[in-house]
Amino acid sequence: DSGVTQTPKHLITATGQRVTLRCSPRSGDLSVYWYQQSLDQGLQFLIQYYNGEERAKGNILERFSAQQFPDLHSELNLSSLELGDSALYFCASSVDGGANYGYTFGSGTRLTVV
Amino acid sequence: GESVGLHLPTLSVQEGDNSIINCAYSNSASDYFIWYKQESGKGPQFIIDIRSNMDKRQGQRVTVLLNKTVKHLSLQIAATQPGDSAVYFCAENAGGTSYGKLTFGQGTILTVHP
Numbered sequence: 001d002s003g004v005t006q007t008p009k010h011l012i013t014a015t016g017q018r019v020t021l022r023c024s025p026r027s028g029d030l031s032v033y034w035y036q037q038s039l040d041q042g043l044q045f046l047i048q049y050y051n052g053e054e055r056a057k058g059n060i061l062e063r064f065s066a067q068q069f070p071d072l073h074s075e076l077n078l079s080s081l082e083l084g085d086s087a088l089y090f091c092a093s094s095v096d097g098g099a100n101y102g103y104t105f106g107s108g109t110r111l112t113v114v
Numbered sequence: 115g116e117s118v119g120l121h122l123p124t125l126s127v128q129e130g131d132n133s134i135i136n137c138a139y140s141n142s143a144s145d146y147f148i149w150y151k152q153e154s155g156k157g158p159q160f161i162i163d164i165r166s167n168m169d170k171r172q173g174q175r176v177t178v179l180l181n182k183t184v185k186h187l188s189l190q191i192a193a194t195q196p197g198d199s200a201v202y203f204c205a206e207n208a209g210g211t212s213y214g215k216l217t218f219g220q221g222t223i224l225t226v227h228p
Contacts, residue, residue: 043218056213099207099214105157
């Protein structure tokens with residue numbers, strides 16, 4: 001157990017729907033990161049939050065949004081889902097706002113859009 | 115139908131051999147590099163890191179070499195074991211306004227035969 005908790009582990013939904021993925025960071029970590037891992041794109045950075053504020057943004061689609069709450073957990077919202085959004089979505093956390101000492105990944109949420 | 119996806123490099127070794135996994139990185143401004151191991155069904159797991167002011171760093175059974183001139187990173191695993199079988203990713207961070215963003219390489223599949 002890495003200490004980063006992601007729920008749900010698996011999600012199957014239809015095109016056009018909206019889903020919310022949840023992440024609880026390791027105790028004491030202030031940053032949360034979201035990554036998408038797909039067969040054709042590999043691991044892609046989506047967004048980083050630090051202590052409730054957006055810190056860095058990758059090529060995140062406008063249909064996707066995220067937030068970090070006062071208790072530091074984070075949610076990634078995916079809307080108007082398309083078949084191509086099927087992927088593994090990983091959350092990671094780190095103690096500060098940088099990548100120092102790497103960061104710790106959760107076990108991911110596997111999203112299947114049908 | 116045929117699936118389209120990344121064609122990851124593969125490395126197949128015998129148990130007890132030394133393994134070398136290579137990675138070319140893209141951003142000359144990157145100053146921090148990490149190797150991750152990803153086993154099936156799990157999130158990436160931190161192995162070792164190195165900063166750009168170093169050219170070599172050793173851990174337990176692993177060594178990372180950095181050649182900034184040619185933007186090349188390698189991971190050496192000594193006395194490879196079946197439990198080392200996984201996908202290995204290099205990742206780079208440019209610091210500054212990139213904050214904690216990591217850019218991942220495509221990955222290398224390592225298979226260790228008993």
